[in-house]
Amino acid sequence: MRLPLHTLPAFRAVAESQNLRAAAQRLHLTHGAVSQQIKLLESRLGYELFERNGRGIVLNAAGSALLCSVQSALATLEEGLMAAGAVARGGAQTLRVSVLPSFAQRWLLPRMARWRERHPDLSLEIETSQQVADLYRDGFHAALRSGEGPWPGVESEPLFDEPLPLIVLGCPETAQALPDTRPETLATLPLLGEKELWQIWFKAAGLNQPVNPVASFNDAGLMLQAAEQGLGIALGRELLAADAICAGKLVRLSPIGVNHELTQGYHLVYRPSLREWPPLLALRAWLRDELERSRSSLVTSLPRSALPAPRGGRR
Numbered sequence: 433m434r435l436p437l438h439t440l441p442a443f444r445a446v447a448e449s450q451n452l453r454a455a456a457q458r459l460h461l462t463h464g465a466v467s468q469q470i471k472l473l474e475s476r477l478g479y480e481l482f483e484r485n486g487r488g489i490v491l492n493a494a495g496s497a498l499l500c501s502v503q504s505a506l507a508t509l510e511e512g513l514m515a516a517g518a519v520a521r522g523g524a525q526t527l528r529v530s531v532l533p534s535f536a537q538r539w540l541l542p543r544m545a546r547w548r549e550r551h552p553d554l555s556l557e558i559e560t561s562q563q564v565a566d567l568y569r570d571g572f573h574a575a576l577r578s579g580e581g582p583w584p585g586v587e588s589e590p591l592f593d594e595p596l597p598l599i600v601l602g603c604p605e606t607a608q609a610l611p612d613t614r615p616e617t618l619a620t621l622p623l624l625g626e627k628e629l630w631q632i633w634f635k636a637a638g639l640n641q642p643v644n645p646v647a648s649f650n651d652a653g654l655m656l657q658a659a660e661q662g663l664g665i666a667l668g669r670e671l672l673a674a675d676a677i678c679a680g681k682l683v684r685l686s687p688i689g690v691n692h693e694l695t696q697g698y699h700l701v702y703r704p705s706l707r708e709w710p711p712l713l714a715l716r717a718w719l720r721d722e723l724e725r726s727r728s729s730l731v732t733s734l735p736r737s738a739l740p741a742p743r744g745g746r747r
Contacts, residue, residue, distance in 0.1 A: 436476055440502050442469035443481065447491050447499045448569050500585055503568040508705045527711045528557045530565035530575040534652035535698065538672040540576075543722050550718060554711050562650065567703055574702040574712060587704050589716070591723060592697040597689030598629060601656065601673050602665040607683040615639040618685060622646040622664030624655050629667050629692060636690045656682065671698075674726045 445455035446466065456466045474480050481495035491499065531540060536558060547556060559565075565572050567586055581588045600618060610617060615637035623630055623645040630643045645664075649655040652668055659666035660681045670689075676682040700719060706712050 434476070436469075436472055439469040439473040440506060442466050443473055443495075444499070444502050444506060446470055446482070446489065447495055447502075450488065450490060452489055503585075504703065504705045507568055507703055525553070525711055526555045526557050527574070527715060528559070528572045529715070530559050530561060530567075530570070530572045532576065532578060533560040533562065534654075534656075534672055535576055535578075536560045537653040538656060538676075539674065539726070542675055546722070547718060551714055554714060556715075567701070573706055573709075574700060574715065577699050577701050578697070579699070581699050581701075583701060586701050587707065588699040588701045590697050590699050591719060596669045596671055596697055597691050598633060598667045599670050599673075599689045600633070600665055600685045601659055601668055601677075601682045602685050603660055603662045604680060604683055605662055606665060607685060610685070613685050615686070615688075618665060619643065624658050624664040624666040625649070625668070629690075632692055633667055633688070633690050637686070637688050670730065671723075671726065674730050678729050 442455065442459060442461070445458050446452060449455050449458065452466055452470075453463055456463045459466065470482070474482075479494055481492060481498060483490045483492050537560075540558070544556070559572070564577065564583070565575055567573070567575060576591075577583070577588070581590075602621075606621070615634055616639060619634065619639060619641065623643060624647055625645055626648055627643060627645055630645060634641065634643060647655075647658065647664065649658070652672055655666050656668050656673055656676065658664065659668075660676060665685060670677070670684070673682050677684065700716060702712055
């Protein structure tokens, strides 16, 4: 079969947008030109890839089966072109990564200097979002996600062997003012974070009573910043608070930690075609080294740290 390869970008754009006009704008082509490319591809294949009705165009089962392979193949070609262009220009390769804002702010960005020292010819382009990025559609090579996984169409590797428990954190001034750290005492303080999670924590601590946090946040980094400023005590992941704990800006106020579906560990997610891509291998190795460094620093500053060992790391 002589497949008209030039039609594949049009197929991908239409399949992802489910709209000919939107695909045409994305490709900077006319509506008619995109429609003709789809018809040519279907003609060469001998079967339809879309269902057409008066309201538009919808990917059918055959089209869905083809889309994943086309996305992967085009992504691989695009990576090759970018790598070749970087070499030809004598410049650095770029690795595009989607990251949760809290992880970027509290953990990743403070370590970027060591990334540059280790990989001066490999630049990271980081985009933060609360939404789960589509690696193919949005042009990312990898993402750092929180959850159980797996995610369709991509490969994922857990960075920790265990969930990251939620712990109670406060600033040093708050800790010094406490007569004790019993759950009954902590319940009298301004609580920062989700009501549901605080109820789970107090239940695990043996205290069943209504809780009313003074503030909730859609970003864990902002919540920890509020705790550092003495606005209340926070229920957060120790990994995100690691630097603040080591610097003495936050103190763990109770040895009790709880696990919840919202506390699932972090995963490195990437396109299957990039599994052995050197920049991705470099990112994976660096992340594991830095996570081990964080754990070691926490163990030094707080011997009873609840931070689990990084995936494949020492215990």
